[in-house]
Amino acid sequence: TGKTFQHYFKQINLSMGDVNEKHIRSVLNQQLIATGEKEKLLDLLKVKLIECGWRNEMKQHCREALRRNKSKANVEELIEELTPKARASVPDDVKKELLLRLRTFVDNNSDRF
Secondary structure: OOOOHHHHHHHOOOOOOOOOHHHHHHHHHHHHHHHOHHHHHHHHHHHHHHHOOHHHHHHHHHHHHHHHHHHHOOHHHHHHHHHHHHHHOOOHHHHHHHHHHHHHHHHHOHHHO
């Protein structure tokens, strides 16, 4: 329970002392892309966010922001305003499910790192 990514990277012979976090993220991202797992995770995330109503909630926040700013709003400003709220409002169960899938991927593919 509650194992950290450091635990999983140590398990695959990459300690945080030997390799910096940026490199670890890069290697993990490359493996996720190469195996097609990244696309699967993104698809799962999209489905889960739609199912829980998060997507509709964000649409509503966007509409409200556009109404407040009228014609002055641009895409960059909307993204800057909505991103913190969007990230903070992703349900914990969605985050946990994705993290579990990611941990499983690391466990099952440790020989590729």
